Amino acid sequence: MLSSLRHFSGTWPARIFFLILGASFASWGIADVVRNIGGDHGGVATVDGHDITPAAFQEEFQIGWRRVMERFPDPTRIPPEMRHSVAQQTLDKLVTQQALADEVKRLGLTVPDASVRQSVFSTKGFQGPDGSFSRPIFLQVLQSNGLTEARYLDLVRQDLAQNQLLGAVQASASPPALLTNLVFTYMNEKRQADTVFLAFNGQTVPADPGDAVLERFYDNNATRFTAPEYRHIKAVVLSPQTIGRTLSLTDTEMKAWYAQHLAEFKAPEKRSLQVITASSATVANALASQWADGASWEAMQAAAKAAGATAVALDDSARSAVPSPELAKAAFAAALDKVIGPIQEPLGYQLVRVTKIEPARNPSFADLDDTIRQRLGAERAADVIDARAQKLQDIFAGGAKIDEVPADLGAAGAAGTLDAQGNTLEGTPAPLPAKGELRQQIIAAAFKANPGDSIQPTEGAEHAWFAVAVDSVTKPALKPFAQVRGQVLADWQHDQIRHAQETEAAKLLTLVKQGQTLTNAAWGSGLTVSRTPPLERNRPQDGIPAELIQKIFALKLGQATMVETNAGFTVSSVAAIITPDPKTDADGLAQAKTGMTNALRDDVFLTYAQALRTAAHPTVNAKALEGLIQQDAE
Numbered sequence: 001m002l003s004s005l006r007h008f009s010g011t012w013p014a015r016i017f018f019l020i021l022g023a024s025f026a027s028w029g030i031a032d033v034v035r036n037i038g039g040d041h042g043g044v045a046t047v048d049g050h051d052i053t054p055a056a057f058q059e060e061f062q063i064g065w066r067r068v069m070e071r072f073p074d075p076t077r078i079p080p081e082m083r084h085s086v087a088q089q090t091l092d093k094l095v096t097q098q099a100l101a102d103e104v105k106r107l108g109l110t111v112p113d114a115s116v117r118q119s120v121f122s123t124k125g126f127q128g129p130d131g132s133f134s135r136p137i138f139l140q141v142l143q144s145n146g147l148t149e150a151r152y153l154d155l156v157r158q159d160l161a162q163n164q165l166l167g168a169v170q171a172s173a174s175p176p177a178l179l180t181n182l183v184f185t186y187m188n189e190k191r192q193a194d195t196v197f198l199a200f201n202g203q204t205v206p207a208d209p210g211d212a213v214l215e216r217f218y219d220n221n222a223t224r225f226t227a228p229e230y231r232h233i234k235a236v237v238l239s240p241q242t243i244g245r246t247l248s249l250t251d252t253e254m255k256a257w258y259a260q261h262l263a264e265f266k267a268p269e270k271r272s273l274q275v276i277t278a279s280s281a282t283v284a285n286a287l288a289s290q291w292a293d294g295a296s297w298e299a300m301q302a303a304a305k306a307a308g309a310t311a312v313a314l315d316d317s318a319r320s321a322v323p324s325p326e327l328a329k330a331a332f333a334a335a336l337d338k339v340i341g342p343i344q345e346p347l348g349y350q351l352v353r354v355t356k357i358e359p360a361r362n363p364s365f366a367d368l369d370d371t372i373r374q375r376l377g378a379e380r381a382a383d384v385i386d387a388r389a390q391k392l393q394d395i396f397a398g399g400a401k402i403d404e405v406p407a408d409l410g411a412a413g414a415a416g417t418l419d420a421q422g423n424t425l426e427g428t429p430a431p432l433p434a435k436g437e438l439r440q441q442i443i444a445a446a447f448k449a450n451p452g453d454s455i456q457p458t459e460g461a462e463h464a465w466f467a468v469a470v471d472s473v474t475k476p477a478l479k480p481f482a483q484v485r486g487q488v489l490a491d492w493q494h495d496q497i498r499h500a501q502e503t504e505a506a507k508l509l510t511l512v513k514q515g516q517t518l519t520n521a522a523w524g525s526g527l528t529v530s531r532t533p534p535l536e537r538n539r540p541q542d543g544i545p546a547e548l549i550q551k552i553f554a555l556k557l558g559q560a561t562m563v564e565t566n567a568g569f570t571v572s573s574v575a576a577i578i579t580p581d582p583k584t585d586a587d588g589l590a591q592a593k594t595g596m597t598n599a600l601r602d603d604v605f606l607t608y609a610q611a612l613r614t615a616a617h618p619t620v621n622a623k624a625l626e627g628l629i630q631q632d633a634e
Helices: 002-006 012-022 054-071 082-106 113-121 135-144 149-170 177-188 211-220 240-244 251-265 281-292 297-306 325-331 369-381 385-397 436-446 481-513 518-524 546-552 586-615 622-633
Strands: 045-047 050-052 190-199 230-238 270-278 310-318 339-345 348-358 412-418 465-474 560-565 568-578
Touching: 045 082, 050 082, 054 082, 054 622, 082 149, 082 586, 082 622, 113 149, 135 149, 135 251, 149 586, 177 586, 190 481, 190 518, 190 546, 211 481, 230 240, 230 385, 230 436, 240 369, 240 385, 251 369, 270 281, 270 297, 270 325, 281 297, 281 339, 281 348, 297 310, 325 339, 325 348, 385 465, 436 465, 481 518, 481 560, 481 568, 518 568, 546 560, 546 568
Parallel strands: none
Antiparallel strands: 045 050, 190 568, 230 412, 230 465, 270 310, 270 348, 339 348, 560 568
């Protein structure tokens, strides 16, 4: 609960929670928890004398199970053992949380009232339009989440105390210099490659070979010219969004939501700047005159370098991101595309030109009316969707059809013909009342059902329910040759071009493997070689396939490879390997050290949490646990 109110994911307790859920259960194990199996205590488990209640277990288990349901929209495909796995992970999490809370208490860690107050007052979700703490919003948010003020303050205090404990435990984690340097080298190594691109477009198109050849190609590639299976379906969706559209929202509720969420929609003014910094007013004035006379930015960069000045571009910068107050003041008062300066400031004399202005966003209540209705309606609907989902199941259990669902339920329906990709006969997306994963779940269900099947409501993604009925099925059918001859000809011509380019690419690759350079091999074939800019291992580069970049970093100097994209074949050989020097890249080395330090800290607090679990001597009431698992399965 606290996480939804205070961005809890950045705290150490939350990090432990997510790491536990993401880890293999074999690494944590339930064996160290299960002792005295079949005990008579009332809780699901006991941790150093403290019970984990059935209610606490069920609440957490349902969170984990909903995640499973999102991954398996068809309940019949969920492996039977998955239920026990989620239960074990849930119990493991609760045991660790209790052990951590006990250790905080044992050490006598306390949090001053002032720290709790500061944490609450700094929570953005409790701030009004003016950015200050709003007690009415604070109380409304607590009420909507079922929390009293005292309970919430206790949660904040526990959170801060656990941060103290785990922050102290991991503070000394630091990677050795050798390991940091190795990671730095791996992360920052760059490579350049010589490439030859053999495009499909722009090649001489083969002449029409006649029906005999095309019909043979048509027969050999029948799947290309076969219409997909189509199904005419009816579907109904019950989701927080569909229910939310039917709920009445008061002006007071909408204004409170606006005040609580306004920060999400506000943004400061941003400007893209070109800045030249010179050490003297004389140099700055000379550059300003040249710039004002119409010199391009590229020319000014060269002129600045020749004059011993620096030229940098600051793209999409807020005022607070501009490095000096003097520059920020001038830049955010300047007109578009006008050279301003020299501006004297501690670093020297600066010139600035504004190339783009993105106005500040501070939408009014009226501006966000539709958004508020959609999102607040969906939030309110979350409180009633379970009851309405039960009504939906009861309706279909009584034999009702899709189009007999009552309008006051808040569901949305659709009917029509679509293929397995969700497209209509015209090739456009079918207008289903769902998006993203939920839409894909509905389409998948439509192509698993058969005409006449009983209607079974299914819980889908984002706490939504849906049901599908199939009216008819049109099986895949090969389109007549005469109808698709134009497509057959186009595909045959493309295949001929592709084969020719693939042959040429393979020839180049073979010559390089036999000892020639790619430049020499390409010259002999009349092809052009271009050299890439320095490439980084995990950063995309415009015009260079990601697959090619991965292969380039797996090759040795001079080795070659080739890849195919929709546009053609690229043959590439490694022309240079640029090894970074940690002595000259302090920022890169610091970044590598930070990443390694965070990884070590994760290991430290996981190990510490495991030690706390073991010391707490947890026991599990296996009978009660199994009973809860089976109860949830019913």
